[in-house]
Amino acid sequence: MSQTILFTIGSITILGFLAAAILYFIASKFKVYEDPKIDEVEDALPSTNCGGCGHPGCRAFAEACVKADDLSDLHCPVGGNETMQNVANILGMEVEERDPYIAVVRCSGSFEYREKVNIYDGSPNCTVAHSLYGGDTGCQYGCLGFGECVDACDFEAMYMDEKTGLPVVIEDKCTACNACVTACPRDIMELRPKGRKNRRIYVSCINQDKGGAAKKACEVACTGCSKCESECKYDAITIENYLAYIDAEKCKLCRKCAPVCKSNSILEINFPPRKEREEKPEREKRERPSINSSPVATASALENEAEVDVIEMVKKRSEDKSNEENSENKAES
Amino acid sequence: MALVINNVKTFPMGGVHPAEHKLTAGKPIETLAVPSQVSIPISQHIGAPAKPIVEQREKVKIGQVIATSSGFVSSNIHATIAGTVAKIDKVMDSTGYKRDAIIIKAGNDEQEWDESINLSIDLVKEIKLDREGIIKKVAEAGIVGLGGATFPSHVKLSVPKGKKADCLIINGVECEPYLTADHRLMLEKGPEIIVGARILMKALDVEKAIIGIENNKPDAIEIMAELVTDEPGISVQPLKVQYPQGGEKQLIKAALNREVPSGGLPIDVGVVVHNVGTAFAVYEAVQKNKPLIERVVTITGKDVKNPSNFLVRIGTPVNDLVEAAGGIPENTGKVISGGPMMGKALNSLDIPVAKGTSGILLIPNEEAKRGKVRVCIRCSKCIDVCPMGLEPYLLMTLTQKEFFDRVEEDKVLDCIECGSCSFTCPSNRPLLDYIRLGKKTVASLIRERNN
Numbered sequence: 001m002s003q004t005i006l007f008t009i010g011s012i013t014i015l016g017f018l019a020a021a022i023l024y025f026i027a028s029k030f031k032v033y034e035d036p037k038i039d040e041v042e043d044a045l046p047s048t049n050c051g052g053c054g055h056p057g058c059r060a061f062a063e064a065c066v067k068a069d070d071l072s073d074l075h076c077p078v079g080g081n082e083t084m085q086n087v088a089n090i091l092g093m094e095v096e097e098r099d100p101y102i103a104v105v106r107c108s109g110s111f112e113y114r115e116k117v118n119i120y121d122g123s124p125n126c127t128v129a130h131s132l133y134g135g136d137t138g139c140q141y142g143c144l145g146f147g148e149c150v151d152a153c154d155f156e157a158m159y160m161d162e163k164t165g166l167p168v169v170i171e172d173k174c175t176a177c178n179a180c181v182t183a184c185p186r187d188i189m190e191l192r193p194k195g196r197k198n199r200r201i202y203v204s205c206i207n208q209d210k211g212g213a214a215k216k217a218c219e220v221a222c223t224g225c226s227k228c229e230s231e232c233k234y235d236a237i238t239i240e241n242y243l244a245y246i247d248a249e250k251c252k253l254c255r256k257c258a259p260v261c262k263s264n265s266i267l268e269i270n271f272p273p274r275k276e277r278e279e280k281p282e283r284e285k286r287e288r289p290s291i292n293s294s295p296v297a298t299a300s301a302l303e304n305e306a307e308v309d310v311i312e313m314v315k316k317r318s319e320d321k322s323n324e325e326n327s328e329n330k331a332e333s
Numbered sequence: 334m335a336l337v338i339n340n341v342k343t344f345p346m347g348g349v350h351p352a353e354h355k356l357t358a359g360k361p362i363e364t365l366a367v368p369s370q371v372s373i374p375i376s377q378h379i380g381a382p383a384k385p386i387v388e389q390r391e392k393v394k395i396g397q398v399i400a401t402s403s404g405f406v407s408s409n410i411h412a413t414i415a416g417t418v419a420k421i422d423k424v425m426d427s428t429g430y431k432r433d434a435i436i437i438k439a440g441n442d443e444q445e446w447d448e449s450i451n452l453s454i455d456l457v458k459e460i461k462l463d464r465e466g467i468i469k470k471v472a473e474a475g476i477v478g479l480g481g482a483t484f485p486s487h488v489k490l491s492v493p494k495g496k497k498a499d500c501l502i503i504n505g506v507e508c509e510p511y512l513t514a515d516h517r518l519m520l521e522k523g524p525e526i527i528v529g530a531r532i533l534m535k536a537l538d539v540e541k542a543i544i545g546i547e548n549n550k551p552d553a554i555e556i557m558a559e560l561v562t563d564e565p566g567i568s569v570q571p572l573k574v575q576y577p578q579g580g581e582k583q584l585i586k587a588a589l590n591r592e593v594p595s596g597g598l599p600i601d602v603g604v605v606v607h608n609v610g611t612a613f614a615v616y617e618a619v620q621k622n623k624p625l626i627e628r629v630v631t632i633t634g635k636d637v638k639n640p641s642n643f644l645v646r647i648g649t650p651v652n653d654l655v656e657a658a659g660g661i662p663e664n665t666g667k668v669i670s671g672g673p674m675m676g677k678a679l680n681s682l683d684i685p686v687a688k689g690t691s692g693i694l695l696i697p698n699e700e701a702k703r704g705k706v707r708v709c710i711r712c713s714k715c716i717d718v719c720p721m722g723l724e725p726y727l728l729m730t731l732t733q734k735e736f737f738d739r740v741e742e743d744k745v746l747d748c749i750e751c752g753s754c755s756f757t758c759p760s761n762r763p764l765l766d767y768i769r770l771g772k773k774t775v776a777s778l779i780r781e782r783n784n
Contacts, residue, residue, distance in 0.1 A: 128763075132677070133430065
């Protein structure tokens with residue numbers, strides 16, 4: 001008995017050494033030289049393999065960095081300036097600081113502002129719905145609300161807000177990897193500079209219908225009235241196809257455009273509240289649910305009365321729905 | 334005595350047999366009152382949208398060209414009522430999107446036709462035009478495939494160099510449940526369809542034509558068979574009822590036992606297929622100089638008071654049809670443009686009738702909803718019914734997982750989008766939705782690769 005065991009151990013050990021010798025021989029004979037810097041650079045990268053840099057994974061990006069003559073075309077949006085500085089140090093190159101970017105949702109058509117005109121019961125998938133028709137509201141440009149952008153996000157930086165039916169970007173988690181931008185079939189997501197002190201202004205709408213039609217479909221749609229365009233001193237706002245667009249490069253965050261917008265399509269993120277005297281009575285705006293991308297701000301906005309109304313509305317809506325379903329089930333049985 | 338139909342053929346692979354519900358088969362075609370306003374979309378066909386050539390407040394006559402074809406694969410658009418151009422604006426059409434359309438308000442004289450159009454109803458048998466002349470006339474008249482695919486007909490007639498057609502198939506299959514537009518057209522306009530087929534044969538330079546009709550329309554088979562007795566070269570082929578026999582590839586396989594190769598066109602096996610509606614439109618265009626301004630539309634549904642076949646001017650709002658058929662039933666859950674298998678749900682009743690609108694279906698609530706989606710149970714029913722021999726369950730999963738290289742390898746581009754798989758699936762899986770998505774993505778990937 002013990003002899004068999006000893007024999008087995010002995011033979012396996014010998015086999016093991018033999019295999020090791022062969023493997024060692026092969027490994028040294030067919031060795032592929034790889035720049036050790038690639039490993040170093042890869043270690044410095046966030047290893048998320050998100051593809052935000054335009055390369056298929058961090059390893060490929062590291063190879064591209066090592067091969068490149070200068071790093072001006074290469075940027076890891078997830079790691080940001082700090083990571084790129086580390087990479088540059090490893091490679092002994094210079095790198096310019098870049099402004100950090102963030103994804104923004106360019107649609108504010110929540111349930112409250114955008115009435116449903118039909119019921120969609122096809123596959124709950126944005127791309128499928130988009131290829132079938134304009135959507136269950138009157139706006140054929142706006143968010144379809146099935147959250148393909150949320151599914152595409154590798155960083156858990158997005159969620160669907162049940163109150164509004166719109167996706168929300170969590171500011172601290174978003175790495176501007178571009179995944180949501182490519183996922184959205186309607187081109188609603190856009191990468192914009194995070195802005196000074198994280199403050200930014202953008203038009204949260206992409207409706208290209210004429211003013212009347214846009215307004216009819218959604219209360220907060222940009223009508224292309226060009227009031228903001230004439231208000232802007234820095235030529236940052238352009239109107240094309242009845243839709244305003246703020247060029248983040250030119251925008252000086254002066255906040256002049258937002259108050260003149262009658263449909264409240266221009267969103268101001270992370271600004272301190274406006275002083276009372278700035279608000280003229282005729283320009284008094286309706287309270288709108290904060291589509292502020294910071295989770296903290298969303299939480300604080302919950303205390304807002306208007307917000308609570310929305311919640312109740314949604315609650316009621318879902319109750320109605322479940323009642324309907326129940327009655328249907330009964331009918332079926 | 335019941336007609337005995339011999340030599341019934343069908344395609345061998347896949348297919349389903351949905352309940353027929355041909356409620357309007359016995360209803361003669363009625364001409365719908367000319368509407369006071371029409372919105373004529375400039376993109377009613379496959380290919381580039383037409384370019385509008387009229388301006389606001391311009392007076393137009395019936396049959397006048399209002400938008401011209403903007404490429405080879407494109408089509409002319411004509412005014413369908415006499416009046417003035419109110420505006421060119423974005424209008425919701427059957428794609429579910431607002432797209433450019435020319436809106437015409439009727440003038441005082443309803444009957445103001447373009448002078449060149451022959452309005453007599455006499456049958457003109459003699460074909461004066463030559464091959465090029467016919468193709469040019471078909472293109473000018475804005476004729477597109479009226480079976481629903483709306484592919485410009487002159488493109489199909491222009492056989493590419495190096496290829497030769499030897500047979501024309503006239504598609505009178507109408508395999509979609511509910512629809513009877515082609516059926517009624519064959520019963521009422523048989524002689525014109527035969528002349529239309531003759532014209533198409535001349536344009537294609539072929540000696541043989543087959544009219545394929547499913548044997549759930551014995552009256553049409555009888556009438557057409559009688560009409561072709563003294564027409565050498567043209568024959569009627571009865572077909573066993575099987576969906577999607579109206580698909581070009583299935584019809585060719587059924588009638589001639591020829592198989593169109595994967596990725597190929599019918600012309601690769603020497604065949605060109607045209608719908609009976611198209612043949613009639615070709616007759617009117619070539620013999621009467623009348624462009625495509627109206628078509629037969631079936632409006633039907635289980636609870637519709639007066640389901641009918643109407644001859645409708647293109648651009649008439651769907652609502653007018655619904656009103657003419659006795660209004661919208663209370664329990665309507667869905668309105669479909671086209672047949673129940675391949676048609677599209679409409680999201681408004683203001684949508685205009687376009688060249689490809691073969692029917693309007695008002696589906697009651699209980700049938701309108703999709704069932705609850707459950708997991709795939711690997712029963713392989715979808716594979717059994719796929720007329721193209723694909724594996725729908727696999728294509729759906731691969732598309733969901735975004736393995737588009739494998740989706741391409743598995744020939745997603747051969748899918749004819751007939752919907753037999755989704756119809757059959759016992760788990761109510763939205764197979765076609767995802768296959769269509771995969772098809773679209775693969776097509777754009779291939780385009781990217783070639784550029």
